[in-house]
Amino acid sequence: MFFIIGSVVVIACVIGGYALNGGHLVVLFQPFELMIIAGAAIGAFITSNRKPVLSGTGAAVAALLKAERYDKEAYLELLSLLYSIFKLAKTKGALALEQHVENPNESTLFQRFPKFYGDHHAVVFVCDYLRLLTLGTDNHHEMETLMDEDIATHHEEHAAVVSAVQAMADGLPALGIVAAVLGVIHTMGSITEPPAVLGHLIGGALVGTFTGVLLSYGFVGPIGAAIKNRGEAEQRYFLCIKAAILAYMQGYAPSVAVEFARKSLNTDVRPTFYEVEEAVEALPAAT
Numbered sequence: 001m002f003f004i005i006g007s008v009v010v011i012a013c014v015i016g017g018y019a020l021n022g023g024h025l026v027v028l029f030q031p032f033e034l035m036i037i038a039g040a041a042i043g044a045f046i047t048s049n050r051k052p053v054l055s056g057t058g059a060a061v062a063a064l065l066k067a068e069r070y071d072k073e074a075y076l077e078l079l080s081l082l083y084s085i086f087k088l089a090k091t092k093g094a095l096a097l098e099q100h101v102e103n104p105n106e107s108t109l110f111q112r113f114p115k116f117y118g119d120h121h122a123v124v125f126v127c128d129y130l131r132l133l134t135l136g137t138d139n140h141h142e143m144e145t146l147m148d149e150d151i152a153t154h155h156e157e158h159a160a161v162v163s164a165v166q167a168m169a170d171g172l173p174a175l176g177i178v179a180a181v182l183g184v185i186h187t188m189g190s191i192t193e194p195p196a197v198l199g200h201l202i203g204g205a206l207v208g209t210f211t212g213v214l215l216s217y218g219f220v221g222p223i224g225a226a227i228k229n230r231g232e233a234e235q236r237y238f239l240c241i242k243a244a245i246l247a248y249m250q251g252y253a254p255s256v257a258v259e260f261a262r263k264s265l266n267t268d269v270r271p272t273f274y275e276v277e278e279a280v281e282a283l284p285a286a287t
Contacts, residue, residue: 003064003226010218027200033179033208037215040175041168049164056161060227070233074115075240076271076279078122079258081113082244083280085130086254094134101127101134112284125150125238129245140249147242151235158231165224169216176212180205240264255280 019025046054088096088109100107104127110117117123129147137143183205190201244261248254255277262276271279 003223006222007219010214014214014218027203028207028210030183030204030207030211033183033204034211036179036182037172037175037208037212040178041172041215041220044171045164045168048167049160052157053160053164056157057164057227060158060161060230061223063230064223064226068230068233069115069119070237070269072269072271074237075262075265075269076275077113077115078237078240079244079262079271079276080279080283081110081116082241082261083254083258083276084109084112084283085126086244086248086257089133089248090254097130098134101130121154121234122237122241126241129241133245133249138249140246143249144242144246147245151238151242154238155231155235158227158234162224162228162231165220165227169221169224172212172216172220173209174212176209176215179208179212181208183208236264236266 015025015028018028045057049057085097085100100109104110104123110123116126128150129143132143183201187201187205193201240261243264244257247257247260252260258276258280259273262270262273
């Protein structure tokens with residue numbers, strides 16, 4: 001939503017300000033220069049990145065068109081899920097989790113929490129570490145190290161996408177100059193034309209520089225920053241899960257383990273202690 005609003009504001013202010021100042025909008029319509037800039041940028045992007053980064057970039061950009069996944073409601077649901085998991089393990093033993101861990105797609109426990117259940121990476125992350133609990137892992141220091149490495153690896157994969165998009169943004173102004181130079185070369189071939197014609201050609205050439213800079217700082221650069229922010233929000237979601245599991249492994253009661261996780265959250269998405277208490281009290285008995 002904010003991605004769309006921001007892009008509309010950029011276009012409206014830049015193009016609107018130019019038009020209100022007496023500029024001729026038709027001069028800005030230079031499809032061939034846009035083809036040069038965008039085509040070269042996309043080609044360079046494909047050349048310089050591996051397939052996982054290319055596919056990851058497409059998925060990350062598509063995600064910007066959707067609402068943010070990790071809001072306060074999502075965290076309240078996550079904390080309720082974690083409480084249910086720990087309560088089940090506490091009352092019936094760690095082996096009671098096995099049916100949910102081995103068949104998460106058929107887990108009635110997970111299905112009661114649709115935001116979590118719809119997040120494939122989160123489901124896999126939780127199942128991987130609950131499986132270790134069911135196998136008898138009880139050293140929370142080793143578990144913490146393993147979780148940190150897992151989260152760091154996922155973060156590095158996401159950071160590669162951010163770096164690739166930022167590299168494209170950094171290159172667009174230079175590609176705009178390339179388009180402008182080609183426009184000047186074309187203009188020099190028409191040097192005998194009247195001043196009015198030359199002025200139109202020179203103006204069209206300069207649009208290349210304008211387009212490259214606008215695409216870089218008005219669109220692609222902010223897209224990279226938005227992808228980075230979404231990635232950091234996802235990382236915080238996994239760190240919340242980590243805090244709860246480690247607290248439970250250290251012997252804390254389910255409610256206390258969930259409180260450890262709650263306190264790890266940023267204040268803008270952190271539910272209050274009483275909101276969590278009310279949510280977990282309303283949960284049905286886990287089976």
